[in-house]
Amino acid sequence: MNQETTFSPAQASNNLSNELLLNSSLCLELDCALNIPMFFLLRSSFFNFGLGLFLLLICSIKLVFPTFCDGMSFLTYGRLFPVAYDFLIYGWAIPLGFALVLWFTSRFSQAVFTHTRVLVAAAHLWNAAVFLGSLAVLAGYGTSVPFLEYPNWASFLLLVSFLLMGVWVIFLIKQSTCRTLYVSQWYFLTFVCSFPWMYGTANMLLTWGKIQGSAQAPIQAWYGGSLVELCFTPVALGIIYYIIPKISGVKIYSYYLALCGFVSLLFLGGWSGLSLLVGAPIPAWMMSAGVVANTLISVSMLAVVVNFYYMLQESKKIIIQQSPALHFVAAGIIFYVIATFLSLLNTFPGFNALLNFTDYVSASLIVSLLGFFGMTLFAGVYYIIPRLTGISWFSSVMIRWHFWLSIIGISVMISSMVLGGIIEGAALNDSEITFTNILSYAQPWRFLISISWLILIVGFACFIRLLVMMRWQMIKEKLPMPQ
Amino acid sequence: MNQLRSLFLMIASFFFLSWFGIVIYSYIHLGHLRSVAGTDGLLPPEYNGSAVRGAHVYAVNGCMTCHTQQIRQLDVTHADIDRKWGERPSVPLDYLRDRTAFLGNIRIGPDLSNIGMRLTDPMKLYQHLYEPAQMVEGSIMPSYRYLFHLQKIQGEPSAYAIVLVGPHAPQLGYEIVPTRDVQDLVAYLLSLKHNYTFPEESHTAP
Numbered sequence: 033m034n035q036e037t038t039f040s041p042a043q044a045s046n047n048l049s050n051e052l053l054l055n056s057s058l059c060l061e062l063d064c065a066l067n068i069p070m071f072f073l074l075r076s077s078f079f080n081f082g083l084g085l086f087l088l089l090i091c092s093i094k095l096v097f098p099t100f101c102d103g104m105s106f107l108t109y110g111r112l113f114p115v116a117y118d119f120l121i122y123g124w125a126i127p128l129g130f131a132l133v134l135w136f137t138s139r140f141s142q143a144v145f146t147h148t149r150v151l152v153a154a155a156h157l158w159n160a161a162v163f164l165g166s167l168a169v170l171a172g173y174g175t176s177v178p179f180l181e182y183p184n185w186a187s188f189l190l191l192v193s194f195l196l197m198g199v200w201v202i203f204l205i206k207q208s209t210c211r212t213l214y215v216s217q218w219y220f221l222t223f224v225c226s227f228p229w230m231y232g233t234a235n236m237l238l239t240w241g242k243i244q245g246s247a248q249a250p251i252q253a254w255y256g257g258s259l260v261e262l263c264f265t266p267v268a269l270g271i272i273y274y275i276i277p278k279i280s281g282v283k284i285y286s287y288y289l290a291l292c293g294f295v296s297l298l299f300l301g302g303w304s305g306l307s308l309l310v311g312a313p314i315p316a317w318m319m320s321a322g323v324v325a326n327t328l329i330s331v332s333m334l335a336v337v338v339n340f341y342y343m344l345q346e347s348k349k350i351i352i353q354q355s356p357a358l359h360f361v362a363a364g365i366i367f368y369v370i371a372t373f374l375s376l377l378n379t380f381p382g383f384n385a386l387l388n389f390t391d392y393v394s395a396s397l398i399v400s401l402l403g404f405f406g407m408t409l410f411a412g413v414y415y416i417i418p419r420l421t422g423i424s425w426f427s428s429v430m431i432r433w434h435f436w437l438s439i440i441g442i443s444v445m446i447s448s449m450v451l452g453g454i455i456e457g458a459a460l461n462d463s464e465i466t467f468t469n470i471l472s473y474a475q476p477w478r479f480l481i482s483i484s485w486l487i488l489i490v491g492f493a494c495f496i497r498l499l500v501m502m503r504w505q506m507i508k509e510k511l512p513m514p515q
Numbered sequence: 516m517n518q519l520r521s522l523f524l525m526i527a528s529f530f531f532l533s534w535f536g537i538v539i540y541s542y543i544h545l546g547h548l549r550s551v552a553g554t555d556g557l558l559p560p561e562y563n564g565s566a567v568r569g570a571h572v573y574a575v576n577g578c579m580t581c582h583t584q585q586i587r588q589l590d591v592t593h594a595d596i597d598r599k600w601g602e603r604p605s606v607p608l609d610y611l612r613d614r615t616a617f618l619g620n621i622r623i624g625p626d627l628s629n630i631g632m633r634l635t636d637p638m639k640l641y642q643h644l645y646e647p648a649q650m651v652e653g654s655i656m657p658s659y660r661y662l663f664h665l666q667k668i669q670g671e672p673s674a675y676a677i678v679l680v681g682p683h684a685p686q687l688g689y690e691i692v693p694t695r696d697v698q699d700l701v702a703y704l705l706s707l708k709h710n711y712t713f714p715e716e717s718h719t720a721p
Contacts, residue, residue, distance in 0.1 A: 043630075095623065098648065098655040105661040110577020176574035178613055205519055213518050222526050229530060238615070245613030252618070254537040262530070298526060301528035302533020311587030312618060313605040314545075318537070356584070363673070385592035389583055389622040463597035467625050468653035515707055 054318030063420055065249040069152050070420055073131035074413070076159050078236060078499075080123025080470040082492060087116035087487040095478045106170040114174060114181040115166045121179065121259070122190065123162045125405060127155065130194075132412040133220045134201055136274050137259065140217055143207035145342040147200060151201070154196035161189035175239045178252055179259060187235045191228060204267050215290045219270030222298060226262040230255055250306065250314050253322075257305015260400050261329065265297060268368070268408035269336055270453070272361050275415055279355050285339050293335035300325045300332060307375070308393075310384040326379040333372040340365050356431045360411035363439055367403030374450070386461060391477065392453025395446045403442045410438075410495070423502060430498040437491025445484035452477025545607050551713055558711050562612055562703070569703025572696045574615055576659065583619030584628045584707070599633075600626040602708060609709055625658055631708035638678065640701045641693055645680035658683065662697035666687055 091113045093100050101107045112383050145151075165186030168174070174181040182190065201224045205217060213221075234255035237243050243251075273290070277283060282386050284290055306314075306322025344352065344362065352358045375395045386392070414431070418424045425431060452474050459470040536622035550557040562570070573579070586601035587594075595601060610616040634640055642649070645663055660683060666673075667709060668690050676690035685691050693701070 094657065095655060098657060103658045103660040108576060109657050110580040112576060113580050172575040174575050174577060176577060176579050176617065178620060211518070213522060218522055221522055225523065225526050226530050229534070233534065237538065237542065242614050243542060243546040243609030244548060245616040246548050246607035248610070248616040249542040249618050250537050250545070254533065258533070298529040299532070302530060302537070306537065308620065311591035312585055313607050313609065381591050385594065389620065405582045461592065462593040463594065468651060471653055471655055486686055
């Protein structure tokens with residue numbers, strides 16, 4: 033394989049510095065071309081994020097007070113909970129991730145995007161599919177396949193609209209005036225290529241056409257694992273690789289480490305989901321493959337994190353202190369380490385026997401989705417919004433509230449899930465303890481989880497307030513609103 | 516554009532590895548299992564029509580969000596069997612007749628792989644679905660009242676009326692009867708029992 037020579041360090045660093053030298057008028061032109069789709073994607077994903085958090089708050093209250101909104105079909109826990117997660121994943125994470133990927137790609141390629149209409153239409157289609165799909169699940173048309181709950185027509189629309197959106201990223205890369213690809217672009221391309229592939233395959237075998245029940249477990253796990261490792265993680269890492277050098281002006285510490293991190297993630301990402309099936313009715317080699325992949329993926333995490341660590345070390349303290357985006361990036365990196373550690377622990381059969389099927393499993397998902405991916409996405413948002421609107425963030429207080437409330441919310445949530453999970457697991461393993469007793473042990477932790485959803489909502493409200501303040505400022509100063 | 520092409524090829528080939536290893540392997544080797552001949556008929560036994568519809572009711576109401584349907588392998592843990600949730604670990608063949616395999620990934624409620632062995636009285640299941648907290652003290656299961664129908668007693672009370680004691684019990688002169696959906700669901704739950712063992716070779720050959 034000659035990838036090493038293709039992505040040579042000298043070439044790759046050259047590309048970013050080219051990008052760093054972009055003159056401001058070209059930047060403005062690039063941003064203007066993307067304004068309409070960007071604002072649409074940002075607005076809708078923020079709305080879905082708020083909605084998803086709110087629904088998860090209701091779900092968590094229902095676990096503590098089962099009579100809350102009880103007896104209504106569309107608000108029953110089993111329907112509401114998957115819909116809330118789908119709003120976060122398909123309503124917020126993927127479209128927002130895609131928006132950032134598109135924007136960064138256009139910056140890299142220095143090519144003006146001209147096909148806004150198709151993109152906006154595809155984004156509308158995506159949003160409509162998410163909404164109607166969620167309503168259908170609430171109305172009792174869900175499939176009950178984890179993360180693939182949407183009915184067939186909605187998942188088909190999602191796939192089509194993603195293809196219609198994703199193709200523009202590849203188109204932009206092809207338009208590029210630079211001949212080399214920067215690290216972030218490797219990751220972005222991974223996301224754009226792997227999502228339709230995995231979503232299409234998983235739906236084809238699990239929802240559109242159903243294969244025998246005996247073969248569904250590994251495919252469900254493969255989809256879940258790949259979604260985290262080959263969609264969310266690459267987008268987040270790509271954003272971090274872009275933001276740290278851009279804001280602090282340092283170069284990537286080691287391109288070989290970056291390459292190592294990228295290739296190992298690519299190689300292991302698809303297999304890591306199998307580690308959730310330790311003890312499940314699947315062939316033994318699959319379990320072992322999952323355990324091995326999930327163990328080795330921590331090496332991939334280390335390679336990347338060491339790189340980031342030295343980059344942040346080199347950059348000036350004052351820059352880090354003043355940049356909200358770098359704050360969020362740093363938090364994202366820490367959550368990345370925690371997420372990898374939590375899923376690593378759940379991989380080893382001894383721990384797995386204790387922790388599997390408890391709230392601990394949700395902790396792994398939450399810390400990847402909201403901690404690592406979410407914080408990094410917001411870093412990207414804090415980076416691009418001033419560039420899109422042309423005015424800078426003017427309330428550092430609100431940013432600080434958003435940042436700290438998010439950190440506190442996520443930390444309280446994952447610690448209660450982990451501690452609660454350990455207690456539940458220990459109790460589940462003791463057959464003398466009745467199941468309702470286990471529920472009563474879990475109750476205080478689940479109460480804390482509800483509180484932390486509330487904290488997250490308040491943190492997000494601070495962010496929305498900030499956006500509203502900025503919009504107000506623009507109206508007052510009669511700045512033209514793009515769109 | 517050579518670089519884009521080689522990057523694309525690299526992503527595609529690595530992705531293909533896991534796709535081929537997991538998806539295609541499962542499709543070929545686990546997706547074409549056949550039922551085996553047991554002492555009285557084929558194993559696993561077929562669901563009846565009502566239970567097949569019941570599995571759909573189970574799916575659309577998201578029971579899988581809180582309940583798993585898998586007994587873990589003995590080399591990982593004995594806890595599931597100690598809890599009497601099953602007599603033996605689950606094997607791929609157990610899911611042969613399922614349209615969707617509801618393995619689940621969290622146990623907010625107990626495992627249901629063998630609920631049909633633990634609860635054999637349909638009335639108990641109806642009562643449990645209607646007013647869980649009355650049946651099991653401390654249960655946090657939501658009520659599935661919306662799967663039942665309230666009707667005025669005309670003449671003789673219905674033979675299908677559910678005996679209820681909780682706050683949502685019907686007023687005098689009214690009765691609660693199960694809808695078709697919940698009848699199917701209960702038929703499905705009652706059929707969830709792995710009280711048979713496969714001949715040894717079907718355990719090992721996936």
